[in-house]
Structures are given as structure tokens and as C-alpha cells.
Amino acid sequence: MSSEVLNPDKWVDNYADYLYNYTIVRVNDHIVAQEIVSETFLAALRAKDNFQGKATERTWLVSILKRKIIDHYRYSNSNKGKAEVSISYRDPDAEGDWLEENAADPFDRTAEDSLENEELRLAILECIDQLPEKQAEIFKLKTIEEYDTETICKEYNITPSNLWVIIHRARKAMMECMEKNWIN
């Protein structure tokens, strides 16, 4: 088996969305999640000599990401982190357990972001990863970011019928991939 190599120039394009979706259900905050992803990439760069090529690039990045998420909770539960939490209790009777209430709870998932949806999300992103690069980009723009046909055509300098051919191929590959990876 050939060992994996790292390709930092492609990290943002290839993994940012995957890592972000992994993070967002765990921290429930857009800005914090982006910051954690960014820190993960930086930490990965600094540690890239330790990469042994045994795991895939993504698995390796996710393992760093997990540590970053734990760090985030450790920090927001530390005294320093708590000092940054703004306290709004005015009622002296309510002071009770404000420390716990204000620290973010890692197990607090909202109904929309259930565990199953997260798995589905990651399965989809993994399938998108397997598409050829240009197909993946255009499929993402059209389907996930919901750009209209005209905008994408302009950006990539293609005709609408080109676009629909690309979308057709991407969708077919996505169906096959999801049918393999995602059992309903």
C-alpha cells in the first residue's frame, strides 16, 4: 500500500468544509467552529513532520481537530475562560450554579443537528471528495450553496448545457456513492 503524503496547499479546498461540519455540531457556533478549523490547519502544518503516512490525510486532520475541540472546552471551562463569559444574573437568589450554566455543553445538540444528520452530512462530503475536482466544485456551488445556473456559467466560462452535463455526471456518481455508503 502506498503511504499517504500531505498536500497542505489543497487542505482548505479539500477538507475545510468537512472539518467545519464535524466541528459545528460540537460547538454550535459559526465563528468558534471556523476558528477551530483554522487552528487545526495551523497545528497540522507545524506537526507535519510527525505524519507517518499510515492514515489518510483526512483521518490525520480529524484527529488533530478532535484535540482542538477538547482544548476549546477545556479552555471555556477553565478559570480564564470563565472570566470571559458575561454574567447576566441580577437576581441575587439566582446565583446558584452560574458557572456550569455559562460554560458551553459539548453534549447539547439541537434537534436539527442530530447525530444521524451529522453522519449523513459527513457521508455526503466524503462522496463529494471522490468526484473529479471541477465536478465537485460545480456540484457544491449549485447544490449546496445554491448559486443560480447563470452565475456558475459565468464564473467557469461554460454554457448551461455544459453545466447540466457536469451536474448529471456528478449526481450519478453521488447516487452510486451514497447508495454504497449510506444505508437507509
Add this chain to the structure above:
Amino acid sequence: MKLFSKCSETAHICDKHQYEEIGFFDKIKMKLHLLLCNLCRNYSKRNERLTKELKTANIKTFTNEEKKLLKNRLAEEIKNQHDS
């Protein structure tokens, strides 16, 4: 209007339908074809399922600008590493 459209045309309409970009007549044409064509019915079913999965997943992505910022930050770090 030709009553029975080709499979390739139906697939094309079906793809567009996933993005709600077809008109009334195309929709009729597609439905008619689906009534009679097993293969296309199957394709349509799988296509709808993919659309539903994508909707349920509600994937969030970095905007292009956010990606650019992130890339710049990484590029800077790579440069620093080379310099040191």
C-alpha cells in the same frame, strides 16, 4: 409537441427538476415519460432520494471569502516555516 420524449431528455429534465428549474410543460412531459419508462422512473427515484438527503443534511460551507482568508493564513505559516 412530441408526446414521448427520449430517455436522455427526461434525465436532463429530471436533473433540472431537482433544482426546481423546469417549467410546466417539461414537467408534464417528464411525468408522462416516467409513467411508461421503468428505467427513468428508477433514475428519478434515486435522484429524488439524493436531493432529499442533501436537504436533510443541511451542509454548511465556508464562503469563498472565508476560504481565501483561511488560505492566506496557511500560506503565511508555510512561508514562515520555509524562512526559519
